[in-house]
Each structure stands twice: as structure tokens, then as C-alpha cells.
Amino acid sequence: MEHAKRFTGQVVLVTGAGHGIGRAVALRFGGEGARVVVNDVDAATAQEVAAEITAAGGEAMPAVADVASKTQVDAMFDALLARYGTIDVLVNNAGLITMARHFLEADEAWWDTVLGVNLKGAFLCSLRAAQVMARRRSGSIISMSSGGATRAHRGNVAYDASKGGIEAMTRAMALDLAPYGIRVNAVIPGLIRTYDISDADAAVRGQVVPMGRLGDPEDLAGPTVFLATEDARYITGATFAVDGGVLVQQRSTPVDTFPVSRFPVIEPESRR
Numbered sequence: 001m002e003h004a005k006r007f008t009g010q011v012v013l014v015t016g017a018g019h020g021i022g023r024a025v026a027l028r029f030g031g032e033g034a035r036v037v038v039n040d041v042d043a044a045t046a047q048e049v050a051a052e053i054t055a056a057g058g059e060a061m062p063a064v065a066d067v068a069s070k071t072q073v074d075a076m077f078d079a080l081l082a083r084y085g086t087i088d089v090l091v092n093n094a095g096l097i098t099m100a101r102h103f104l105e106a107d108e109a110w111w112d113t114v115l116g117v118n119l120k121g122a123f124l125c126s127l128r129a130a131q132v133m134a135r136r137r138s139g140s141i142i143s144m145s146s147g148g149a150t151r152a153h154r155g156n157v158a159y160d161a162s163k164g165g166i167e168a169m170t171r172a173m174a175l176d177l178a179p180y181g182i183r184v185n186a187v188i189p190g191l192i193r194t195y196d197i198s199d200a201d202a203a204v205r206g207q208v209v210p211m212g213r214l215g216d217p218e219d220l221a222g223p224t225v226f227l228a229t230e231d232a233r234y235i236t237g238a239t240f241a242v243d244g245g246v247l248v249q250q251r252s253t254p255v256d257t258f259p260v261s262r263f264p265v266i267e268p269e270s271r272r
């Protein structure tokens with residue numbers, strides 16, 4: 001799909017952009033004319049996504065770094081600034097989503113690993129970006145949160161704590177950075193199909209979503225990019241759920257006392 005070029009010439013860093021939501025966000029920024037810095041800890045996927053953006057006529061550079069490492073984050077920002085001279089948008093997307101473990105089986109290494117990538121990584125990248133943006137009096141920082149920030153997932157004490165941290169950090173950074181023209185917001189993805197599961201499995205899981213289906217990574221691209229546009233110029237400190245209605249729901253359809261099967265049948269109008 002052809003998109004408006006709202007980011008021509010702007011420099012956008014997306015972390016964890018080699019796969020899933022980060023990839024979709026990076027491709028969308030590329031399609032809108034941004035110079036995209038495609039970070040991932042996995043060199044092969046970072047290069048692939050950067051090449052995809054370039055092949056589509058955009059501008060991109062891969063940036064291999066572990067966001068949990070200050071040394072690697074500093075080297076990535078040094079390379080980014082050497083090549084492009086500035087940064088307009090940072091998307092803190094890198095996250096570990098498959099580290100579930102029961103709390104009684106938790107240990108320090110597990111906590112440090114999850115918090116290191118999901119929360120400290122966002123802190124390290126935001127600090128480097130904000131130092132550049134503050135001098136220019138403009139910039140947008142967007143971080144991927146999760147419904148786990150406010151409603152718990154079983155087996156995910158570390159993950160949910162990291163995302164609660166993301167939302168608290170988003171609000172606190174928004175206050176500290178507003179006088180410098182930097183906006184800071186978070187996106188809350190719902191149940192997003194970033195790994196291969198069967199269609200049958202997806203259909204079952206989709207039943208718990210009010211909109212009736214799992215999300216695709218592309219469902220996150222437009223809303224995330226929107227938060228960095230001029231149209232979002234008065235939005236800061238916000239958390240923006242992109243989840244098909246999951247977070248506002250008390251009981252999911254399969255166990256609801258007033259299930260969707262009791263809803264009135266209304267024939268759709270035929271479209272002219």
C-alpha cells in the first residue's frame with residue numbers, strides 16, 4: 001500500500017525491528033519516507049528488514065545491538081549520529097515475550113534478563129535519544145507496553161513488572177521532557193500474531209478478543225507511527241491500547257453471561 005510521506009528526511013530508530021511488531025513499524029516508517037535505523041540483536045534479521053526498506057525505495061541502515069548493554073547502545077547511537085547527525089523518533093520495541101516462568105521457579109538471572117531488555121533497554125535508548133532531541137526542542141519517543149502492565153499474565157511476574165515500568169517511565173519521562181518539546185507515549189499491543197500458529201489455534205484465541213480476531217503486526221504500524229506525527233503534537237504521557245478491545249473487557253465471550261451469541265441479529269446493508 002502507498003502511504004503519505006509524513007517522515008521524509010526524518011531519522012527514526014526502531015529497536016527489535018528484525019521481527020514482529022518492530023518490523024511492521026520500521027517498514028511503515030520506511031514507506032513514509034523516514035531514514036530508518038533498524039535495530040535488532042539478531043544481525044541477519046536487522047539486515048533483512050533494512051534491505052526490504054531499501055528495496056522498496058526507502059532509506060535504512062541496520063544497527064546490530066543488544067539494547068540491554070550500555071556499551072552496545074552507545075555504539076549504536078554513535079553510528080546513527082555519525083551517519084544521519086540526529087534522531088527524530090525512537091520506538092522502544094525490543095522485548096522478550098517468551099520468558100514465562102512460574103514465580104516459585106524464578107531466579108535473579110531471569111529477572112535481570114527480562115528487565116534488562118524490556119525496561120533498562122528502553123531507558124538506555126531513551127536517554128541517548130532525548131539528549132539529542134532536547135537540544136533541538138523536538139522529538140517523539142514511543143515504547144511498546146503490554147496489557148500486562150495493568151492486568152497480569154500468569155507466569156510473567158518479570159514481564160509484567162517490566163511493562164508496568166514502561167508505563168510509569170513513559171509518564172515520568174513525559175513530564176521531564178515536555179519543556180524541551182519531546183513527547184513520550186506508549187502503545188499497548190493486544191494479542192498479536194507475531195509467531196506462526198495454526199489458523200485453527202488463532203481462531204480459538206481470537207474468541208477472547210471483542211473484535212473477534214488476533215491482531216497482526218501491521219495493525220500496530222499505523223497507530224504507532226501516528227503518535228510520531230504532527231497530528232499527535234498535543235499527546236504526551238499517554239498509553240494507547242491497540243488491542244481490539246481486550247483491555248476494556250471484564251469477561252471474554254466464551255465465558256460471558258451475556259455472550260455475543262445473544263446479540264441481536266442485524267442484517268448488514270448491501271453496499272452501493
Ligand SMILES: NC(=O)c1ccc[n+]([C@@H]2O[C@H](COP(=O)([O-])OP(=O)(O)OC[C@H]3O[C@@H](n4cnc5c(N)ncnc54)[C@H](O)[C@@H]3O)[C@@H](O)[C@H]2O)c1
Pocket residue numbers: 015016017018019020021022039040041042045065066067068092093094095096097117121144145146147188189190191192193194195
Ligand atoms: N506479540 C504480542 O502479542 C505483544 C503483546 C503485547 C506487547 N508486545 C510487545 O511488543 C514488542 C514486540 O513484540 P513482538 O511480538 O513483535 O516480539 P518478537 O519476538 O516478534 O520481536 C522482538 C524482536 O526484538 C528482538 N530483540 C530481543 N532482544 C533484543 C535485544 N536485547 N536487543 C535488541 N533487539 C532484541 C528480537 O530479536 C526480535 O526480532 C515487545 O516489547 C513486546 O513485549 C507484544
